Amino acid sequence: MAADFKDIQPINKGMSSDKKYFVTAKNGEHFLLRLAEYREFDRKKAEYELIRKLSQLNIPMPSAIDFGVCNKNANVYTLLSWIDGEEAEITIPKLSKEKQYELGKESGRILRKIHSLNSPQNISDWETRYFSTMDERLAAFRSEGIKFAENEIILDYIDTNRHLLRNRPQCYHHGDYHMGNLILSKSGQLFVIDWHTVDFENYGDPWYEFNRIGIEYPTFASGQIDGYFDNNVPEEFWKLLAFYLSASAITSIVWSKYFAPERLTSILELNQNVLKWFNNMTNTKPTWYTPIK
Known part of the structure; x- marks a missing residue:
């Protein structure tokens, strides 16, 4: 070769x-x-x-x-x-808000196309599959995680909203859909790279894939949501977004503690940001969501 x-x-x-x-x-x-x-x-x-x-x-x-x-x-x-180009996380900060939003919308449309590939017919229901993994991670946080003042607010939100995952549809996942895995080519087209991440066998609730959304650039993130839903975001999505973002943030603490201690400070900060975005989990539409009309 x-x-x-x-x-x-x-x-x-x-x-x-x-x-x-x-x-x-x-x-x-x-x-x-x-x-x-x-x-x-x-x-x-x-x-x-x-x-x-x-x-x-x-x-x-x-x-x-x-x-x-x-x-x-x-x-x-x-x-x-x-793919000859530059990672979106490098390119996006250099662009106008309007261009960030348009590229975000394009990334949302691409993600929706990825999710058109159905999951295997014999796969277990999403609620069972998700909690068979996440319950262990949540238990690990309760027993050996680094606690913070408002951690019970996040844990309570997760506990009281488990039903949101019942009867959710399932499809193929990219597995790590974020701006570091999006390339803006020299011609201005977005490409998706790095298809090797395996999380939940790369099948599950399509909305779970938003747990890696690039919130550091809220205009792009807002465009991604609007592009995915063609500017008609269902109310149920916001509840599940709050669920997946908060669950991912709080269970990342133990992972970071053992496998990426250099990221622990930023992950603890992420948990505080989750509480701010969702007003202590009382408002499920995040404060960073700023669509451009």
Whole structure:
């Protein structure tokens, strides 16, 4: 495989265990090469096939080029087309509020298209699947999390609104849909990258995917919501957004404590922000939501 490339440059970004490379073919074309350990073969093959399937929905994303094993079967490789551009989280701050909002709307429309891929028919209901994981994380916070003055307000909101997850539809998830995984190409088009995150087997309530929404840029985030719902946001969405954001924030404390202590201060701050956005969980439409008419 390497014989087809004239230049291979490592990419030292992201939290994935994959090794990533920016490669240049002999004909001058650019690609993204990902290497994983061979024990990941089945998961990586399923991921590659899913990318091929999603690309048929005309979702702007890297194209699947090749898949296989290399290095005497020590590694699995995935070769994808390279998207030449800049991450949205770098580009967005440089743009006007109006342009931020329009790109946010486009990201919402793309997300809605991703969610058009249905979940497997034999999958368990979302309420059961979600709480089988989240109840353990909530219990971990109660037993070993770093407490803060208003943590019971968030916990009470979660406990009293568990019913919101009952009979929720399920679909395919990107898994990590945020501005760091959106590329604005040189032609001004948004592309979605990094399809390797697995959370709830990448299937679940479509609205759960908003738990990574880029709130640091509220105009973009507002556009994403409006684009997803075509400017007709249902009231039920706000309740679930408050639920998913608060549950994600408070359960991230224990994760950060053990696996990313350098992020602990920012995650504790996030919990305080959640309380501000939702007025101590009494107003489910967040204060940062600022649509541009």
